[in-house]
Amino acid sequence: MDDRQRIDDLVNRGLLDQWYAVAKSVQIKPGKPYAVKALGRNLVLWRDTGGNLKCLEDYCPHRGARLSRGEITGDHISCRYHGVTLDGTGTIVRVPAMPDCALEGRRAVASFPVAESNDAVFVYVGGHGQREPPPLALPEEFTNPEWTSILCVSPWACNYRYALDNLADPMHGSYLHANSFTLAFGAKQDQMRIERTGAGFIVMRVEQQGRNFDWTEMVTETAAPYCRLDIPYPDAAGPGGPFRIIGFTTPVDEHNCLVFFWRMRKASGLAREVWRFMYRARLEDRHWHVLEQDREMLVNMPPDARKREMLYQHDVGVARIRQALVNKAKAQLAGEDAAAARSAS
Ligand code: FES
Ligand SMILES: [Fe+2]
Structure with missing residues (x-):
């Protein structure tokens, strides 16, 4: 692919290493997962017990079900299909169907930095370099x-x-x-x-x-x-x-x-x-x-x-x-x- 095409493709998909507004704050209600798509990625957002937002790829690492169809259990999200439970960092914290499952403790799904301001939710979509996100500078x-x-x-x-x-x-x-x-x-x-x-x-x-x-x-x-x-x-x-x-x-x-x-x-x-x-x-x-x-x-x-x-x-x-x-x-x-x-x- 020539350089111009590469640049054009990237611009069309959306630039990385940026914060993006993805939802209204009120859309993410306590106790309910919220699915959103941004830059071609399926994301799931939810609030922990303190009301803080979490954001993961909307994908269960067990067999690929949408996490957004699952439920919020305390601070975590549990997949509806077989109950696999992840925390806000994308780490598997529980595999309820299988005691002491080796998957527990594995960081299995991408997590995204998330911030809230002026009634909106912003997610940081990093590039391949995975730098620390810069602070969200707002108007x-x-x-x-x-x-x-x-x-x-x-x-x-x-x-x-x-x-x-x-x-x-x-x-x-x-x-x-x-x-x-x-x-x-x-x-x-x-x-x-x-x-x-x-x-x-x-x-x-x-x-x-x-x-x-x-x-x-x-x-x-x-x-x-x-x-x-x-x-x-x-x-x-x-x-x-x-x-x-x-x-x-x-x-x-x-x-x-x-x-x-x-x-x-x-x-x-x-x-x-x-x-x-x-x-x-x-x-x-x-x-x-x-x-x-x-x-x-x-x-x-x-x-x-x-x-x-x-x-x-x-x-x-x-x-x-x-x-x-x-x-x-x-x-x-x-x-x-x-x-x-x-x-x-
Ligand atoms: S696909 Fe999610 S627990 Fe099985
Ligand atoms: Fe206009």
Whole structure:
């Protein structure tokens, strides 16, 4: 396989050595295993008796049953098929059908570091080097108590790269969403400009700022990439500046992804409660509708649209996010090759 194909395959599957959002916190209920797929891997998540999350490959080492069909026994997970029980490190702690079974104590299944923040669960998917995971660095809005957020998660039947391209393309707001409540304003023609930031770039419209979805910051140089954008706040939803969207994208497999969008607002005290109420009552459905417009457009594009597209000046953000993914893939493959060479010598 040539290098370009290797890089493209890796980017399509999803880069390793990164943290990925995989579920809403509320989806993982005490006492129940939760199955999720990310980067082509079947995973099972559960909470131990202290509420801490555990994550293993969703595979019983005995004969391959899905652990997610089993049950939680204290801190552990037990396979439904013959009761083999594993702890959160993937070590077999009990083989109930066979006393003193030699499998006990064997670390038999991959485990994944897992963290929880702002109503979502993040899993670290390491590469072949199996380095210690870097800490999960999240957007400052997540840790700054001035912000409040409402999370919305949606499965999209397209490669995650389409979701990223879409986010790096502020121009589509004035067309695809032209009939929507919050995005109906603004010039239909513009130039795009890119500005580097410390950990990525901002793609922005040149002529128009603060009228529509006018810029996106893509934060790429981190182990938990995300994007940030502002939407002007419509008068009908009460006073206040723009509200912010923080988005994470997770490859499920090559043809599916999960998108996580936090709708955020800087507000405290009563204003916070009013905003949360107003958002749920008046805006949430409309935002679902806007997101559906994106989803509907992307899932109906051919999976290999990249091979035939004809880009023009507005697509500088699209080109830049793709370049960032390629650069990361190159670094990852170089690391893998170096590790393979070391182990061969
Ligand atoms: S397959 Fe899981 S215990 Fe047998
Ligand atoms: Fe959109």
